[in-house]
Amino acid sequence: MKQKRKQTQWLLIFIGIVFITIMLVLPLATVLVYALRQGWNAFYGAINDDYTKMALSLTLKTTIVVVMINTLFGIFASWAVTKYRFRIKHILTTLIDIPFSISPIIAGLVFILVFGRIGWAYPFLEKFDISIVFATPGVHIVTIFVTFPFVFRELVPIMTAQGSDEESAAALMGAGWIRIFRKITFPHIKWGLLYGMILCTARALGEFGAVSVVSGHLRGKTVTLPLHVEILFNEFKITSAFAVSSILVIIAVIILIMRNIVEYRVKKEER
């Protein structure tokens, strides 16, 4: 009996490991092996390319802008939703969650419909000579859209669990909201906040579909790192494409490790 159970146990573990290996480990290994297929020099050449550097800098800038804005939004929105009682709370939460369930292509499309040549905001933008679609602001805005709920979603459960008694007490004693947030709320949510920011960073770095709709693929201008990978791959520069991908893979692995550490802290905090 015991023997048989051990057997099923190892059989299940074996199936699980095989599935993980084929579906996750092999794709990851493919990136690294193909990146180094033609030696270090080819790898270094692909990474040291000017277009790669420009794409990397656009990606990093976009990520910083997006994470800052969405963190700010996430803090205010989760504060508003959890610290007060009002009627449409449920609807508000659902609306904030919308970007999560929308195809990235549709996310890009709606901004074309607003700011593009046929968009209703286009005459206004033209007057002031602002271009958003097929320019960097467009890349920023769609990335903000697709990562909009990330920080909010992480903060709401933590703030709900914490309740608002401490804040009420502080308010009774005359503290302003900045002080209440800094001294009471922030210490409770800091790990959750960091966790949300990490998730937001991961998605912002790698967003492809939405950005590819609004970017216009102008090399050196509106091409982010993932778009650069696409261009190289479609030009059959396979080694270069994988070399550039390996930058993103390394960042992804670092994010995964950080995520695990922070997740562990969040769980510890909740106990």
Add this chain to the structure above:
Amino acid sequence: MAKSILFFKKKKGNIIPGFGLSMGITITMLSLIVLIPLFSIIITLSDTTLEDFWQIISDEQTIAAYKVSLTCAGIAAAVNFIFGILLAWILTRYQFPMKRFVDGLIELPFALPTAVAGISLTTLYSDKGWIGSIFSKWDIKISYTKTGITIAMIFIGIPFVVRSIQPVLEKLDLQYEEAAEVMGASRFCIFRRIVLPEILPAALAGFGLAFARSIGEYGSVVFIAGNIPYETQITPLIIMNKLEQFNYSAATSIALVMLIFAFIILFSINLLQSLISRIANG
């Protein structure tokens, strides 16, 4: 107007300051980033007559694309449903070497940029790739076929089911299983009668999320799909093609259909979930 302000008004008895400010920022940003842009779909479609709309969304090639998207996403979500339960089970109940590594790896599809996943899967399953070359000996092609699309969709859906079930399994009290075992129930019977009903709602939620995500997914699927009309063209690709032809009304119409699909999926999963929990609670 007065009524709409009343909706946002907080109920009395709360003294924490900052309501106006935080609510103001929330509503403003939500409107600017999400609501107004999404509303543009309706504004754009208001120029299109119903007949034109119907013609666009029921075009033969577009319908073929819906079918490809829905079947591949459905199969992928089903595969993830089974393997998700298995993975969550071994990760919560068993001890084995490198368990923490495997657990962390589950999140990879969330962290890895979709374009990287896309080119990597395409290469891996192409005729020259590690896995593709094995299958090509039997003349089976994976990249640029529906099988390839399904595999890419399995890849992006892995975390959803596993991560929905894991917390439920961790909290599950072991005493019922032990009691059943003492009374002589087989392991499979225990799983089917005791564990499965507990994790089924969470697993279905994961299934729904994976399904909805797979239908909308672009980056990791587009490379392996290969964009062959009627064969491997997925719905987001049709929208992308229409956009490249500057056919905005067509792109928007098909986008609306996709939004409706996503809505129906999430709604029916919610319904199914509440049905199951109602049955489970008597």
